Amino acid sequence: MIDTILPTYTRAPLTFVKGEGSWLIEADGRRFLDLGAGIAVNTLGHAHPGLTKALTDQAQQVWHLSNLYHIPAQQTLADRLVDLTFADTVFFTNSGTEACELAVKMARKYWFDKGEHRSEIITFSGAFHGRSTAAIAAVGTEKMTKGFGPLLPGFTQLPFGDHDALQAAVSDTTAAILIEPVQGEGGIRPVPDQCLKGLRELCDKHGILLIFDEVQCGVARTGKLFAHEWAGVSPDIMMIAKGIGGGFPLGAVLATEDAASGMTAGTHGSTYGGNPLGCAVGNAVLDHVANDDFLADVNRRAGALRQKLEGLVAGNSDVFESVRGMGLMLGLKCRAANADVVKAGYEAGVITVPAADNVVRLLPALNITESDIAEAILRLDTAAKSISSE
Numbered sequence: 001m002i003d004t005i006l007p008t009y010t011r012a013p014l015t016f017v018k019g020e021g022s023w024l025i026e027a028d029g030r031r032f033l034d035l036g037a038g039i040a041v042n043t044l045g046h047a048h049p050g051l052t053k054a055l056t057d058q059a060q061q062v063w064h065l066s067n068l069y070h071i072p073a074q075q076t077l078a079d080r081l082v083d084l085t086f087a088d089t090v091f092f093t094n095s096g097t098e099a100c101e102l103a104v105k106m107a108r109k110y111w112f113d114k115g116e117h118r119s120e121i122i123t124f125s126g127a128f129h130g131r132s133t134a135a136i137a138a139v140g141t142e143k144m145t146k147g148f149g150p151l152l153p154g155f156t157q158l159p160f161g162d163h164d165a166l167q168a169a170v171s172d173t174t175a176a177i178l179i180e181p182v183q184g185e186g187g188i189r190p191v192p193d194q195c196l197k198g199l200r201e202l203c204d205k206h207g208i209l210l211i212f213d214e215v216q217c218g219v220a221r222t223g224k225l226f227a228h229e230w231a232g233v234s235p236d237i238m239m240i241a242k243g244i245g246g247g248f249p250l251g252a253v254l255a256t257e258d259a260a261s262g263m264t265a266g267t268h269g270s271t272y273g274g275n276p277l278g279c280a281v282g283n284a285v286l287d288h289v290a291n292d293d294f295l296a297d298v299n300r301r302a303g304a305l306r307q308k309l310e311g312l313v314a315g316n317s318d319v320f321e322s323v324r325g326m327g328l329m330l331g332l333k334c335r336a337a338n339a340d341v342v343k344a345g346y347e348a349g350v351i352t353v354p355a356a357d358n359v360v361r362l363l364p365a366l367n368i369t370e371s372d373i374a375e376a377i378l379r380l381d382t383a384a385k386s387i388s389s390e
């Protein structure tokens with residue numbers, strides 16, 4: 001008999017009923033160290049007092065307003081994101097997928113309004129941009145798209161890191177290039193700084209819009225507020241979600257005035273996008289993460305975690321091959337099956353997340369404590385040893 005929940009997820013036999021900082025508590029009382037953070041969502045861990053207060057304070061004022069009216073928390077959050085980034089304007093969504101939808105629409109409308117026939121969007125193998133019909137067409141893999149056709153046309157997928165293919169694919173019908181500065185689902189694969197710079201130059205040369213998907217790597221996860229800052233280049237359009245809501249559904253598209261020029265009154269909308277609750281929490285997240293002290297702490301914690309992970313890999317070379325990633329967006333490339341490592345982690349009381357390329361992702365809360373990092377390594381070591389001894 002089918003589950004009353006549509007069975008699109010294969011779920012681990014774990015039922016978490018409470019969270020405290022970097023810890024999750026199972027219904028049976030077991031405590032798990034959470035290195036997944038809801039897949040890079042719970043920026044400040046579980047039940048953060050500042051975020052909880054922001055949400056409940058707003059709930060007591062007003063928790064839904066239509067975008068037919070001005071929403072103060074939304075205006076504040078937009079102003080702050082514009083101040084903190086390359087962007088001139090922001091549209092709020094409830095998820096990364098919705099941000100992808102708008103990014104695609106915005107890029108195509110830009111060229112339509114200029115009277116140019118440019119609709120093609122270039123993406124890269126290993127990418128993930130969401131599960132909508134546009135987002136699966138953007139990625140284009142059989143795994144994502146099989147059975148869901150006809151697909152939205154106008155996407156070209158190129159091999160990750162193939163510069164010649166990129167040069168050859170760009171033409172006068174290219175509207176935009178869409179890329180994650182650090183691939184998440186694809187197995188924690190950072191795009192080298194010089195490649196992001198090269199992409200920016202290529203886009204400038206051909207007038208192409210550059211779209212960064214920072215849904216997973218953004219909002220302080222890599223130790224800068226946005227991952228592309230490491231390369232010193234900025235996009236024309238950027239998708240964010242996950243971390244900006246700290247666990248509350250919130251996403252956004254940030255854009256330059258020029259890139260956003262096609263999106264005039266009536267061209268797009270959302271009932272819940274930019275709602276008072278989400279924006280109140282988004283503002284509280286920025287209160288904590290958008291400052292040099294916090295970012296320096298993230299980099300310090302990341303350095304400590306990475307160093308310990310190198311030791312873990314060296315001590316368990318039959319299970320692990322290497323550490324990769326940036327900041328607190330780290331991956332363990334495995335020799336054992338990554339699914340087995342994640343499962344052994346459950347037994348050892350540590351939560352990790354699998355990714356493509358046989359990688360186990362570590363995406364802890366950005367405020368994970370030193371002692372929790374030490375405990376995480378002990379538990380990962382226990383998990384690895386349990387696999388070696390099998």
Ligand SMILES: *Cc1c(COP(=O)(O)O)cnc(C)c1O
Nearest residue numbers: 095096097128129130184215216
């Ligand atoms: C998770 C993710 C998305 C989709 O976001 P949802 O909030 O699940 O819709 C898009 N892009 C990237 C890079 C992601 O990691």
